[in-house]
Amino acid sequence: MAEPAQQKVFAPWEDPSEKPIIRFEGVTKRFGDFTAVDKLDLKIYRGEFFALLGPSGCGKTTLMRMLAGFETPTEGHIILDGQDVAPIPPNKRPVNMMFQSYALFPHLTVWENIAFGLKREGMEKDKIEARVSEMLRLTRLEQFAKRKPHQISGGQRQRVALARSLAKAPKLLLLDEPLGALDKKLRQETQFELMDIQEKTGTTFVIVTHDQEEAMTVASRVAVMDHGKLVQVATPAGIYETPNSVYVADFIGDVNIIEGAATPNGDQVEIAWAEGLAPIVAKSSEPIAPGAKVHFAIRPEKIYVSREPDMERANRVQGKVIDIAYLGNISTYRVRLANGQMISASMTNARRLSRRDFTWEDEVWLNWTDTAGLVLTR
């Protein structure tokens, strides 16, 4: 499980001398009895594209609204660029936000929308002119400058909202589900545009999303939230390959979870999970107490499906193909094991469909190595 950290050039979180641009220190936010954010600590670094990911109601939007200044923490401090932001009202913060609803001013043109924040700063006329043109160019909206928001398409509105929030060159840009209103194809295109613009401007982006694919695509780091707490903060690859809990593993992508009792054996763990079947052998990075109840998590693509057991791989189980989901590039097989457990395994369709190896009701072997899955204790 080699962390891709060494390959990455941009990894300020690995460098202890790097100063974070945002620091949450024990931040708690309560609404009446409800605790939206619970004693949260977090560091975000300059130039990051940071994603807050979680189901609705996990506190991610509250966290963002506290950064923008629309909510104040009940406890704890938010330090932005070395300064506690608590006493600073939203209109004085070097932070801009792109709203989920875009919140474009309907009575103003695209140009006036983008210039709104600059005019409030009291910037000179010709400088405003230049800055708005620059933003229009960046978001490819030049020919729509004179239009009103209701005269342009959804994707264009999204770009106006982005241009408007970037116009003041904020230290930090907050994006609240920025692509939620777009259809899938446009969303994918826009994700790459966002990354491009983030790189060009060098602004620190914090994005709130419930779409794990979106977070994985755009973010340098992802924070998975649940019930007001951070469950894991890591790079997309880190979150996917080494989730620290069943919650994260299950939230990001597809995963098979097998419960069992662990018996440590050198640097390996043997997990007894079904009577009469061989224990699962897996490597574990952290020490596990003998007899501990553990979850073994393995992604479908890490399992190799074959007709004969593959002796190269440490784990081999036999089962029967119940379902095949054909997705074009890959096929996912739902296989029932002898003890009734269902396991998903996906295989790349390297061959044409007519020559596919397995079909419904076939007896197959599922094989995986001792490093393919993860042993999770929570």
Place this chain on the structure above:
Amino acid sequence: MNRKLSWFNVTSLTLGFAFLYLPMLILIIYSFNASKLVTVWAGFSTRWYGELLHDQQFLDAAWVTLRVGVISSTFATILGTAAAYVLVRGGKFFGRTLFSGMIYAPLVMPEVITGLSLLLLFISIGLDRGIVTIVLAHTTFTMCYVSVVVSSRLMTFDQSLEEAALDLGASAWDSFRLVTLPIIFPAVISGWLLAFTLSLDDLVIASFTSGPSSTTLPIKIFSAVRLGVSPEINALSTLMIAIVAIGVITASLVSKGAIKRQREEELAGNRT
């Protein structure tokens, strides 16, 4: 829409409308009567309208009414809009329910009581009755109507627009002036028109708060009728009906058309 109405529907519709509009229709018809006697039809004429224009008393009263209407409805619009904004946007501050109840209470308060209490107030603070007192009284009783109209618009207003303005560095006043007000403006205008119309035809409160030099048209008409209905009064009343009708229709058209268009724009401004 083109459903054929049954005889029952036609009858009830006719009865209802006759009940509502027959008296006014008769008034309008008799305002074009050539005869000096109100009850005898003597052919069509616009003579009484002409005479109205030369009657200085009526013209003075009309001028007073107009000034009172414009000034009081302007004050009522400012106060009513401010009240609506605070009540809708202020969140759950202490005493909010009490305040909103108190704003709307004058809607159901008998006019006689409003008039009487204002009269007592003016006497106790030693304010001479005249145009100023009528303006104050009319502002008082029309601002709640403005507040109702504006607050119903504000409730459907997307609050993230104001947050966006704040986020972009606007002060609270700027965000109201540059974002909220332009968007709710049609509702504010229709509130003003409503207040103006109400001020125009108020008799009870005006008669409590007016002085000798400040007779409004409704007071003038009322006192003239006590000496007998003249064709001139019919003509004047017809003119007032026309003005009020134009005011009410414009108010409803402004609010309906513009609010609908703006809602569409606002929706478009958000999502598709």
